[in-house]
Amino acid sequence: MDRLDAMQVLLTAVECGSLSKASRKLGQPLATVSRKVSELEDHLKAELLIRSSRGLELTPAGRTYVAAARAVLEQLHEAERAAAGEYVEPKGDLVVTAPVAFGRLHVLPVVTAFLAAFRQVSVALMLTDRVTHFLDDQVDVALRIGDLPDSGLIATRLGAVRRVTCASPAYLASRGAPAAPQDLAHHDVISFGSMSLPATWRYSSNGEEMAVPLRSRLTVSTVEAAIDAGLAGAGVIRTLSYQVVDHMRDGRLRLLLEGFEPAPRPVHIVYDRRNRLPLKLRAFVDFAVPRLRDQVAAVEL
Template identity: 90%
Template structure:
């Protein structure tokens, strides 16, 4: 039995709340995940998890072991970084994650410039709209849009983006532009969900939330497709402001309901809290923060 691997599987199961969810996150069969946890319990001769219909619950022995396992894995990662010389000069592999479109438009240009400046560092840029986990996904630094949960992570604010509603001039030439959220009723809407189920757009009015449910006429799976459909006059779209900078500035889309927008969503660069940061991570954060702040400032509309 690989005890370090079993520790990681156990930690993932606890964080996910079930073995089946841990199986999906780790990309391993459920039977394999269950066997690794059982083998670990057999090795320790102690029950670590109580499995029930409500999910997983740690036994007293499990709570003690989980705390120790986290420490062991963190110390192992620290030792590997020290052995690789990552505290002597910026070198080694760096894993950066960001939302797909934000990463392509803004993080990738910063990463390529960073690689030109630091020849001994290699970067794996993981573009995904799912929430990544620093330990499970071996992530060093993440770009996050939206409010952050309380955690032991270090977060540096880079700026903020708005959630905006848009339509093309051609669409608005045939339909009256909405003045209030309630005016959206009867408009053709483009959404990211199923056309079979109601979607809700939420606005703010005098400090109160205004929810507008509707059934979309067109549903797409990517924001790029929604923007293209909006420019083509297929209906109203709702995106983050940085995603529609070009079509708004060149007049292909018009902003609507600006006075009812919810509070802007913060953008942060986030990394794990450690006693010593590998120089590759410190170098990337110091390099990326001012450049990403400048890029976010330049895309305000």
Template identity: 45%
Template sequence: MDRLQGMRVFVRVAESGGFAGAARALGMSPAAVTRAVAALETAIGARLFIRTTRSVKLTDAGGRYLEDCRRILSEIAEAEAAAAGSTATPTGVLTLTAPVHFGRLYVLPVVTDYLARHPAVSIRALFLDRIVNMMEEGIDVGVRIGHLADSGLSAIRVGSVRRVVCAAPSYLERHGVPETPRDLREHAVIGTSNSGALPEWRFGLERRIAVAVHSRLTCNTVDAALAAALDGWGIVRLLSYQAASAVAEGRLRILLSDDEEAPVPIHVVSPEGRRAPAKTRAFVDLAVAHLRADPRVNPVG
């Protein structure tokens, strides 16, 4: 009898409290169960049970070995389920979440590609500028921008973005260009609901600088803050992808680039990891491939 089957028999004997109960549960003869446990004891060189005419009890070694066997058998079952899921046809409804602006620009193309590849799946896309509890809200996959808390989620890093300070040329012509982060105290600042909640903006890599800012205008969406900056009202701090189009067109200018913080990571996350159903695993694989191949998300050099 192979070692794994011996482990399964041993675990069942321990859980059943006897050889006869384990034999009934496994559909084996009591003699076959006894031989399997004896063979396992011989193979590992330790006695696993103390047998009397009335009871079967684990030895100290058997108790330790039981926990190891349960862990090993669980990991094997998980690996087999993952392998089966990877070859199964994706079906059902997939629910995903991502930040609003990032979702529209980068995740939606993944969604449409995925739907074309997997006609048996429907997608519910929730583009929200807040961190959702994926377990409580029934989310299968998420894209997170920022450093992850220890949440138990399976996470795959796909790239990074920068936090950039920018303003319209018309604003800079009227009010001048800030040369250092502390110069921002003398400028009109546009906040968003996220950045506006903070009393300071942080700069620098090795030498960290925190600058207190007062946002006379705070917007609850990035699009509104971006529009105000484009109108020349003030200086705004955005993630680089949010400002990329306006910067490329010359409608915004990035400021204080030498004082930027370290880039912010982007992850594709899932609560279930390797145990996820085929629909989720297929989307994660496609999203990772798309996002890692996009130089705006995963810049080279």
């Protein structure tokens, strides 16, 4: 039995919550995953997992062993990074994640410039609007928009962006401009996201949140499509400022309900620092932070 491999299988099973999910993540047959966990339990002469229809639960011995196994594997990975020279010069692979639109518009140009400057580093840029997990998704650094939960992660603030409501001059000429959020009930609204749930836009009035339920005339699955429809005069849209800043500045979209928008949302670059920081990660953070700060400042409205 390869004990290090068995440790990794056990940790993956615990993180995934089931042996079947772990088998899919590891790309191994379910029977193989189950066998490796059973062999580890036989070797230790202790039950580590309680298997049930609701998933997996660690026994007291399992909790102790998983904590120790995680520490062992982290020390092994640390030793491998040191042996590979990641603390001598920036080299190796980096996984960077960012929201789809922000990543395409602002992170991708920084990544391509970074690759030109650091020839020994490769980057996998994961663009997704879901919140990624550093361990589960094997992420090295993330760009996050919004308030951050308390965690052991290191976060550097890059600036802030805000929600904006806007429409084209042609639409406003024919329908007028809403004076308050409640007036949106009498306007054509373009929303994006879920096709099955009703749209609700949240504003602020006298320091209190105001939820405005809407009936969308048009619902699309991406923010890019909503912006295109707004530019075409199909109705009122609501996005983050960086997504429409160029259209606002050239007059193709006009700002609405500015006094009712909630506070700006912070933008952070976030990474995990459990051990020594590999030079590839330190190099990326040092390279990206000033450039992204400039980009965020440039899209403020």
